[in-house]
Amino acid sequence: MSGDGALARLIRSSAGGNAAAAGEVCDLCAAPVPEDHRHLYDTAEAEVRCACGPCSVLFAGDGAGGGHHRLVPRRRVRLPHVDTAPLGVPVGLVFFVPRADGTVTAEGPSPAGSMRWEVDAAAWRQLAGRIPELGGMEPEVEALLINTVQGMDHHWIVPVDDCFRMLAVVRREWRGLSGGGRLWPAVEQFFAELTEQN
Known part of the structure; x- marks a missing residue:
């Protein structure tokens, strides 16, 4: 992206x-x-x-x-746990971006850089039907950002530039195949510093 x-x-x-x-x-x-x-x-x-x-x-x-x-808006909203299993994305650190054409993409870090998937739009609409905040997201410029790695439970609606900052933190800290010892503390610090704003 x-x-x-x-x-x-x-x-x-x-x-x-x-x-x-x-x-x-x-x-x-x-x-x-x-x-x-x-x-x-x-x-x-x-x-x-x-x-x-x-x-x-x-x-x-x-x-x-x-x-x-x-x-890009500045709105950040912390959400309760969001079950994204129906979206079929097999990673715990990921963000979902609804597009103006009705499609939804997911992106997350990997040892080879960021990976991107197209999400089933019908599954996204069903999820948004259960969580009204998702239906109010601005296409292209807001994302659902999730971190469930290592027992974390972070679910946020954020501006897309926050997602790119998260990818930048991962890229800066990633070592070897698994990420190394500095990666996950840096990711957790990134999420700890997110604050809600309208």
């Missing part, structure tokens, strides 16, 4: 670097951006792009930018 440039920037920011100090700029106008800048989702390239304040305002409304760029 994300290009190497966007993922590299998120890896740097997940390491605690200051975006402006690192020379990070708006991907639309090249203006410097602060650390807490907004992101746009490029639907044509399936990438997250950095946006300065003025550029992010241009894409704030429905249909702004012709739909090519969508402003």
Whole structure:
């Protein structure tokens, strides 16, 4: 979903670097951006792009930018346990993104990088029928993010840029075939730092 440039920037920011100090700029106008800048989702390239304040305002409304760029929201909602077994995705650290065309994709980390699956759309609709918050997600730019690895039980609706940050943390920390000793503490810290916001 994300290009190497966007993922590299998120890896740097997940390491605690200051975006402006690192020379990070708006991907639309090249203006410097602060650390807490907004992101746009490029639907044509399936990438997250950095946006300065003025550029992010241009894409704030429905249909702004012709739909090519969508402003990534900041909403985070913690959910009770969500049984995703009917979706058929065999991993415990994964995020699900509903698409504007009605399809749903799932993506999660692996030793070879991130893996992506297409989810049965009917199974997703049934799940969303039981959990109303899922039906209210914004296509392309919000995701259901889950971590059930090693006894964890995290279920969140998050902006997609949070998902890319999670992938960046995994990519930064993964060692060997199983991930190594630093990976899962870093993932748990990532989830511990998520906070609800509207």
